[in-house]
């Protein structure tokens with residue numbers, strides 16, 4: 382049983398979705414990653430979601446671009462939390478993906494992150510799992526602390542160098 386199942390409508394989404402995989406790797410959470418489409422493989426997508434629910438998968442992350450129905454289809458077939466990642470599209474820069482993922486009808490919620498925000502989708506999945514997993518909560522706290530430290534260190538450097546030197550140093 383994998384705790385998280387990651388789906389994307391096309392392998393062209395993988396360069397973005399690898400960031401969600403990296404979060405799972407970093408936190409040591411089991412996951413599977415699949416190219417399955419709401420439109421091109423409707424039957425296999427449904428079968429996968431039903432099997433995932435039966436096997437005890439707890440969170441689904443679904444990414445698609447354009448007329449992005451994948452996350453909605455996942456939410457229709459999987460009773461656990463579904464996180465939608467709208468993928469940036471060529472013609473409308475992902476606004477089409479964003480609106481078709483986020484604007485779900487009442488009764489079928491999809492927790493939608495920003496356009497191409499696969500890392501946040503991964504972290505949201507970790508946060509959901511951590512509500513019921515103490516070891517994961519500890520890892521999450523460490524992650525948040527290290528993020529805070531990094532920003533404070535940058536602030537210290539900025540104050541020390543002034544903005545011109547700071548920028549010049551980061552351009553190197």
Ligand code: RP5
Pocket residue numbers: 389390391392393394418444445446447468
């Ligand atoms: C969507 O159509 C996919 O999620 C992808 O973002 C988009 C384009 O797919 P490809 O034509 O690159 O396979 O279903």
